[in-house]
Amino acid sequence: MNKEILLSVDNLKVHFHGAENSVAKAVDGVSFEVGREETVCLVGESGCGKTVSALSILGLINQPPGEIAGGRILFAGEDLLQLEEEDLQHIRGNRIAMVFQEPLTSLNPVFKIGDQIGEAIRIHKKIDEDALHRRCVQLLTDVGIPSAEERLNAYPHELSGGQRQRVMIAMALACDPELVIADEPTTALDVTVQAQILKLFGALQQKHRMSVLYITHDLGVVSAVADRVYVMYAGIIAEQGKTGHIFGNAKHPYTQGLLASLPTRAKRGRRLYSIPGTVPDPAHKPPGCPFHPRCPHAVQSCREQYPQMCDYGGGHQARCPVLFARDRK
Numbered sequence: 001m002n003k004e005i006l007l008s009v010d011n012l013k014v015h016f017h018g019a020e021n022s023v024a025k026a027v028d029g030v031s032f033e034v035g036r037e038e039t040v041c042l043v044g045e046s047g048c049g050k051t052v053s054a055l056s057i058l059g060l061i062n063q064p065p066g067e068i069a070g071g072r073i074l075f076a077g078e079d080l081l082q083l084e085e086e087d088l089q090h091i092r093g094n095r096i097a098m099v100f101q102e103p104l105t106s107l108n109p110v111f112k113i114g115d116q117i118g119e120a121i122r123i124h125k126k127i128d129e130d131a132l133h134r135r136c137v138q139l140l141t142d143v144g145i146p147s148a149e150e151r152l153n154a155y156p157h158e159l160s161g162g163q164r165q166r167v168m169i170a171m172a173l174a175c176d177p178e179l180v181i182a183d184e185p186t187t188a189l190d191v192t193v194q195a196q197i198l199k200l201f202g203a204l205q206q207k208h209r210m211s212v213l214y215i216t217h218d219l220g221v222v223s224a225v226a227d228r229v230y231v232m233y234a235g236i237i238a239e240q241g242k243t244g245h246i247f248g249n250a251k252h253p254y255t256q257g258l259l260a261s262l263p264t265r266a267k268r269g270r271r272l273y274s275i276p277g278t279v280p281d282p283a284h285k286p287p288g289c290p291f292h293p294r295c296p297h298a299v300q301s302c303r304e305q306y307p308q309m310c311d312y313g314g315g316h317q318a319r320c321p322v323l324f325a326r327d328r329k
Contacts, residue, residue, distance in 0.1 A: 003035025005074075006211050007057070007179055012071035014052050016282075017064060024282040026052045028235035029071070034179065034211050041214040041222045041243075043258075044232035047279045050215045051101075053232075054181050058098060059088045076178070094124040097172035099165075101184040106168060107156040113140075113167055114152030120174045139170040142207075144200060162193040169200065176208060183215040198224055219262055223247055228315070231255045234280050234290035237309075241316035251310075251318035251327070253295045289319070297322050 014027035027049040034040045042050045055061050057073055057080065073080040075096065080088060097120075100106040108116060117136045121127060127135070133152075140148035143166040156164055165185060172180050182201070186194040202225065205212055214225060222229055222243065229246045231239040231254065239252040250256045257275040277294040280286060286293055292302040299322055309317045310324035318324065 003038050005033050006036045006038075006076060007034040007213070008072075008074040009033070009053065009057070010072045010074065012053060012056060012073065013069040014049070014056055014061060015067045015069045017067065018283065022283045025235055025285065026282050027056065028282075028285075030232070030235070030237055031071075032230045032237065032240070034213050036178075036211055037205075037209050039205065039212045039214065039225050039227050041216060041226040041229050042232055043216055043219065043222050043229060044238075045217060045279050047282075048232040049235040049282075050217075050232055051183055054098070054183055054213065054215050057181065058092050058096060059083075059085070090124070093120045093177075094175045095177055096179045096181065097175070097177040099168045099172045099180065099182040099185045101187055107164060109156055111155075112152065113154050113156065113159070117152075117167070117171050117174055120171060124175045135174070136170075139174060140167070142173070142204065143167070143170045144196075145170075162196065165193075165197055166200070169197075169204070173204065173208065177210060179211045179213065180205075181213045181215065184217070185214075186218070186221065187216075194221075201225070219247075219258060231258070234285060235282055236290065236319065238291065238320075239318040241312075242314065245312075245314065245316040249316075251312060251316070251323055252291075252320045253297050253323065254291050255318070257294075 009030060009032050012027055012030045016024040016026055018024060030049065030053055032040065032042070042053065044050055052061070056068060059080065061068065068081055075091065114136050117139060118132050121132055121135060136152055137148045140151055145151050145163055145166050159167065186197050198221065201212065214221065216222060226243045229241065229243050230237050231252065233254050239246065239250065239255045246255060247259065250259055257273070260273040261275065263272060275294055280290055288304050289302045289307045292298040295302065302322065307319045307321055309319050310321055311317050
């Protein structure tokens with residue numbers, strides 16, 4: 001990767017402790033990087049560890065029952081896992097911001113929009129009330145909300161779903177962060193509004209020269225916005241690479257299955273492919289490769305040995321020695 005690295009997650013392990021000493025390994029040795037002004041996507045099914053990875057970056061994992069069991073999270077060269085809570089608060093919402101999945105549950109229903117946008121600015125910036133008001137109006141204008149000054153006095157329930165998501169984006173941008181983490185930012189929206197939000201994100205990213213880490217299960221979103229992609233499965237990175245490499249020549253059976261399940265015009269009238277089985281319980285993962293019970297290419301070694309990353313060049317890597325060996329024949 002030629003870009004300067006802003007965020008580097010190295011061998012992150014996040015465990016959750018349950019009844020009878022059970023341990024759910026939600027994130028099991030995940031590594032990924034985000035460069036400055038780069039858009040990176042973490043993609044995978046629900047339960048694969050995407051959101052837990054993102055929350056770990058911001059120090060939002062409840063401990064207990066959660067536990068950061070290992071790894072490093074370097075932001076601009078500083079390990080966030082080694083910071084005291086007070087120091088982390090100076091970064092959270094200021095240099096790193098997050099757009100959550102469901103704005104109606106993320107916004108406080110009893111506070112006006114203007115108060116909620118202004119809160120982060122008050123915490124991190126020295127600013128008088130007049131300047132704060134102008135800043136909030138400008139933020140709502142930037143995210144495309146009409147009659148911005150009037151909307152400052154509205155409550156969340158008075159806005160549409162798309163407008164609430166735009167408010168969440170305005171809150172994330174309030175302190176001009178270097179990195180925005182967007183957790184399924186378009187899931188609750190209809191297709192037309194989804195496209196508007198993604199276009200808005202792209203425009204704001206260029207304007208503010210920020211990095212974006214998207215958390216999503218939607219490959220359509222990935223293809224539209226990502227510079228690079230990390231495919232997660234059962235708490236691990238199964239495949240990583242530039243978007244063109246992943247969509248044009250996927251090397252892991254899981255990634256291939258996800259792409260095969262996408263609806264296209266060529267598949268019109270035909271039953272779509274679905275990957276058999278389900279994501280394993282993180283407290284009871286199978287030995288060897290966690291994908292082997294669902295994999296059409298699994299051999300005996302897949303059931304016994306944890307697969308290492310195989311390098312295809314150009315930053316494209318996949319955790320499948322079986323297909324790597326076949327490609328090299």
